[in-house]
Amino acid sequence: MELFQLRYFLAVAEQLSFTRAAKTLHLSQPPLSHQIKRLEDELGGELFQRSSRLVRLTDLGEAFLPRARSILLQTDDAAKEIRARTGLEKGVVRVGASGSLAYHLLPLLVVKYRELYPNIDLQIVEHRTPQLLDAAERHEIDVALIRLPHDKTKLSITVLRDEALMAAVPGSHPLASEAMVSLRQLADEPFILISNRGEPFHNLVLHLCARQSFQPNIICSGTEYATACRLVGLGVGVSILAEMGTKHHVDPAPVFVRIDDEKAVSPIGLLSRPFEELSQPARAFFSLATSLGKQL
Structure with missing residues (x-):
């Protein structure tokens, strides 16, 4: 069971609509339905009664709802405490992106990052790959989403x-x-x-x-x-x-x-300076991008 599945369940339970829940989560509906089905399979029963006109919580869903809320609340409280201790309560991350990556992938990452680190400011730079490489080498940006292959840099490139x-x-x-x-x-x-x-x-x-x-x-x-x-x-x-x-x-x-x-x-690659040179907020964005970039 994954935390994001609990967030998906909570969104559907609050909206009583897979379509509306998908919009609030910035997802398309099929991945949302798939993850809810996986959660139901793991729990051993249906959480929602579905029909063409409405969605309702089942008895299992009603029983699971307060527990899911409690788990997410405790997780959020723990995350706030950790952010306070690791310098993630404030700061700036400078993120670059090129072409369709700036239009499609970057906004999804920004949404997820803002959910985790709401007090970190994000500065977005949209440019072509050569200009992003130059900006990263001049320390004007921390990380960047780029198209590969590209071997004209000594910076770190992680394939997503x-x-x-x-x-x-x-x-x-x-x-x-x-x-x-x-x-x-x-x-x-x-x-x-x-x-x-x-x-x-x-x-x-x-x-x-x-x-x-x-x-x-x-x-x-x-x-x-x-x-x-x-x-x-x-x-x-x-x-x-x-x-x-x-x-x-x-x-x-x-x-x-x-x-x-x-x-x-x-x-699709993630360009950055060496990880040890990045600030804590930039490291957090790097980790999020390397994790979610393979799925989004």
């Missing part, structure tokens, strides 16, 4: 997880109806890339295309995710985007198709 790459094509494109495509099928298309030459993501796309024996015809580079999506939607060209980038809402929207290549992934 791999993220699938997607092909973005116009809705009218012949490949738009396919479940999966080979990059080779895009060899004759004009490419729109979100990164500039020499940046990690740019190099990754070039490498993947080279594996398919072609060099992409790049007509536009250095755009933001939303700009690239809209350009593709308008029929200007095709693009390769990390899966997070597919969540941008633009009109007209492109169609995203999975790439048939096990190497078509974008590693």
Whole structure:
């Protein structure tokens, strides 16, 4: 049984709605339902009566509710005491992030961090990876979420997880109806890339295309995710985007198709100065990011 499962249970019990509880927890509903089911399996019975119209606590849920509240209250009290002793009651963490990581992953980490350390100020720096590397080396930021690979730094880089790459094509494109495509099928298309030459993501796309024996015809580079999506939607060209980038809402929207290549992934990394050089608040953010970054 995990503490976050108790928080999920408490949210559903208070909202009596999985949809509303998911919104308050900044989750989508399927992971929330999955964790509640895991908790029920561990406890040996259903905590909620579910129907299409309403959610109610079962007798087991009613009995478990005060115990869950007590456990979380004691845990929060203990955390406050530990934070006071370890210097986590005040301070500043300077966090950098690039591209879709700043738009999608970073806010989720900020929410979790603020729940644990509400008195720590967070200073956010959004920039491209080369600028974040420079800022970290100048001690202007403590940690940063970046795209890998990147070997042009002596700083510490921790790999969080791999993220699938997607092909973005116009809705009218012949490949738009396919479940999966080979990059080779895009060899004759004009490419729109979100990164500039020499940046990690740019190099990754070039490498993947080279594996398919072609060099992409790049007509536009250095755009933001939303700009690239809209350009593709308008029929200007095709693009390769990390899966997070597919969540941008633009009109007209492109169609995203999975790439048939096990190497078509974008590693997400956490950049930082050596751990022993970080402040206690920055160490706490580093630990949270390395833990949750594999799940979010």
